[in-house]
Amino acid sequence: MKIATWNVNSLKIRLPHVLDWLAAHxxxxxxxQELKMEDKAFPLAEIEAAGYHAVFSGQKTYNGVAIISSTPTEDVVRGIPGFEDEQKRIIAATVGxxxxxxxxxxxxxxxxxxxxxxxxxxxxxLTAWVQAELVRFPELVLTGDFNIAPEDRDAHPDWEHEIHVSVPEREAFRTLTGLGLVDAFRLFEQPERSFSWWDYRMMAFRRNMGLRxxxxxxxxxxxxxxxxxVVDxxxxxxxxxxxxxxVVLELSR
Structure with a gap:
């Protein structure tokens, strides 16, 4: 079983990339994440033509999340239950x-x-809700753009900002993993300076100045x-x- 996460930073712009990636992988x-479109604009027809199903939660210009799956999903939840939030940041479903x-x-x-x-x-x-979800669903994957680099090795040495690497953010990440969750990427030997995000500016990708x-x-x-x-x-x-x-996880199931 293969499960992947990708912040596409506008699905409208990146749809050809997504469709090509689905076909290849x-x-x-x-x-x-970051669909940046309302639900009525979601390209469901194109996703279905590629042989996939989709559940999504979007809003205009900002945020937005979706799960594209090879089989129909079950028990779909949008948003963190009990947490009032206009921002569309969470979607959950059971897949396989x-x-x-x-x-x-x-x-x-x-x-x-x-x-x-x-x-x-x-x-x-989120942490309180995931704790409850783990009781209901022992086989669980929490994935996405966390906007947290949990360790120093997850940020390039020249990162000059405190955001993403601050003590409170990293403590929150550790609280999440303290529920019993495991960072799958770190289960395997990885190249040094392995990142998943690179700024568009300063030739950051070419120079591998990124964050995981x-x-x-x-x-x-x-x-x-x-x-x-692995990071693709x-x-x-x-x-x-x-x-x-x-970022792509492969399970033996």
Whole structure:
């Protein structure tokens, strides 16, 4: 089973890339973030023509998440239950017996800002909900753009900002993994300076000045089924790419 996450930074612009990637890799589930479109604009016909199903939660200009799956999904949830939020950042569904939660975590803008405080509140609500989901669904994957580089090795040495690498954000990440979730990427030997996001400016991708902020966390019952977890840099090399690359998990099921 193959599960992938990709912040596409506008599905309207990146749809050809997504369709080509689906055809080449045939994932069982592809979680997308930053759709930047309302639900009525979602390209469902094109996704279905590619042989896939989709559930989604979008809004105009900002945010938006989707799960594209090779089989129909079950038990779809949009948003964090009990957490009032106009921003469309969470969608969950069961795919092939695995609970998949796709999230576009808040950026936070700057440490100490109102948006940063919202990020921490959002993370707290997410953690409480995921804890409950793990009871219902022992085989669970939490994936998406976390906007957190959990360790120093997940940020290039010249990163000058506190956001994404601050102590409160990293503590929130550790609280999530403290539920028993495992960072699948770190189950395997990886190249040094392995990142999933690179700024469009300063030739950051060419210079590999990035951050690893796109993650795949798996429940303990799935850990032994993990066969590989890699960043696919190929789409980042395309014309008009997203600033993120897909992260792909392969399970032996």
């Amino acid at each position: 045939r994932p069982d589930a592809l979680c997308l 017996g695995v609970r998949v939660i796709c999230g576009y975590f808040p950026n936070g803008q700057a440490v100490g800002s109102d948006k940063f405080e919202y990020k921490l509140r959002w993370l707290e609500a 902020i796109d993650h795949v966390l798996v429940s303990p019952s799935l850990q032994t089924q993990c066969r590989s977890c 840099k190929a789409p980042r090399r395309l014309e008009r790419p997203s600033d993120h690359a897909p």
